[in-house]
Amino acid sequence: MLELKDISKVFYPGTVNEKLALDSVSLNIAQGDVVCIVGSNGSGKSTLFNIVCGTYPVTGGTIHFNGEDVTHKPEYRRARTIGRIFQDPTKGTAAGMSVEDNLITALTKGMRGLKFSLNNERREFFREQLIPLGLDTRLKDNVGLLSGGQRQALTLLMTVLSQPKMLLLDEHTAALDPGNAQVVMNMTEHFISQFNLTALMITHNMQHAIDFGTRLVMMDEGTIILDVSGEEKKKLTVLKLVELFKSIKNKTYASDEALLTL
Numbered sequence: 171m172l173e174l175k176d177i178s179k180v181f182y183p184g185t186v187n188e189k190l191a192l193d194s195v196s197l198n199i200a201q202g203d204v205v206c207i208v209g210s211n212g213s214g215k216s217t218l219f220n221i222v223c224g225t226y227p228v229t230g231g232t233i234h235f236n237g238e239d240v241t242h243k244p245e246y247r248r249a250r251t252i253g254r255i256f257q258d259p260t261k262g263t264a265a266g267m268s269v270e271d272n273l274i275t276a277l278t279k280g281m282r283g284l285k286f287s288l289n290n291e292r293r294e295f296f297r298e299q300l301i302p303l304g305l306d307t308r309l310k311d312n313v314g315l316l317s318g319g320q321r322q323a324l325t326l327l328m329t330v331l332s333q334p335k336m337l338l339l340d341e342h343t344a345a346l347d348p349g350n351a352q353v354v355m356n357m358t359e360h361f362i363s364q365f366n367l368t369a370l371m372i373t374h375n376m377q378h379a380i381d382f383g384t385r386l387v388m389m390d391e392g393t394i395i396l397d398v399s400g401e402e403k404k405k406l407t408v409l410k411l412v413e414l415f416k417s418i419k420n421k422t423y424a425s426d427e428a429l430l431t432l
């Protein structure tokens with residue numbers, strides 16, 4: 171579905187600040203893969219997402235999406251097929267609009283420009299979708315009144331309703347308290363299976379990365395150093411993952427958050 175071949179990204183080339191953020195990264199994502207991406211700060215995880223979305227141009231390499239070469243396709247055109255959710259719960263929703271109006275916006279995007287009006291049937295559909303979020307009585311409320319966790323859950327629902335082919339979750343629970351983070355993780359799992367989505371999720375929480383999804387990719391210094399799936403992934407523990415990192419890189423895994431989940 172997504173094929174990254176020999177992707178490199180250099181920031182500020184030819185200057186004293188030159189930084190090789192991605193170094194010949196190749197990655198194939200199949201339809202239905204749910205891939206957790208871990209790696210210490212600065213290892214290139216967000217840059218990888220920015221390259222997939224077209225936020226940044228590549229320095230070298232190619233990107234194919236469902237067989238189409240999208241390497242130079244602009245971000246706004248890739249946004250139709252790729253839904254991205256950020257860490258900041260305020261980013262994906264419009265605070266000054268009601269829950270209902272936010273959902274209409276998302277659904278209209280998903281319907282690819284078809285004329286759409288809010289009839290009772292549609293309102294009932296929204297209400298049903300909002301039940302697992304505990305927001306089914308709040309269709310008329312302004313989104314600015316919702317908690318961070320509720321807003322992120324709504325962002326998730328909106329993204330899914332816009333019918334992306336691939337979901338990119340960029341530490342989407344990191345700014346939430348543990349209770350809300352768990353609720354949003356459960357919602358994420360529910361939507362991925364309900365809508366049969368392919369997803370990539372960046373997380374610093376190694377336990378989440380082990381428990382969630384079908385595949386785990388670890389990055390370091392702009393490269394992919396580990397890619398496990400199936401039974402091998404199921405057998406992982408945080409301790410094993412940290413030890414694997416040490417044996418591959420001959421250094422200690424530098425993330426306090428990861429070590430906290432040990």
Ligand SMILES: Nc1ncnc2c1ncn2[C@@H]1O[C@H](COP(=O)(O)OP(=O)(O)OP(=O)(O)O)[C@@H](O)[C@H]1O
Pocket residue numbers: 181182189190191209210211212213214215216217218
């Ligand atoms: N827009 C930019 N301009 C210059 N350098 C950048 C830019 N974005 C990222 N970098 C650099 O590229 C490297 C990889 O950064 P990136 O944000 O992809 O890491 P990350 O793994 O997502 O880190 P974190 O876990 O801290 O979010 C870092 O050295 C970073 O400073």
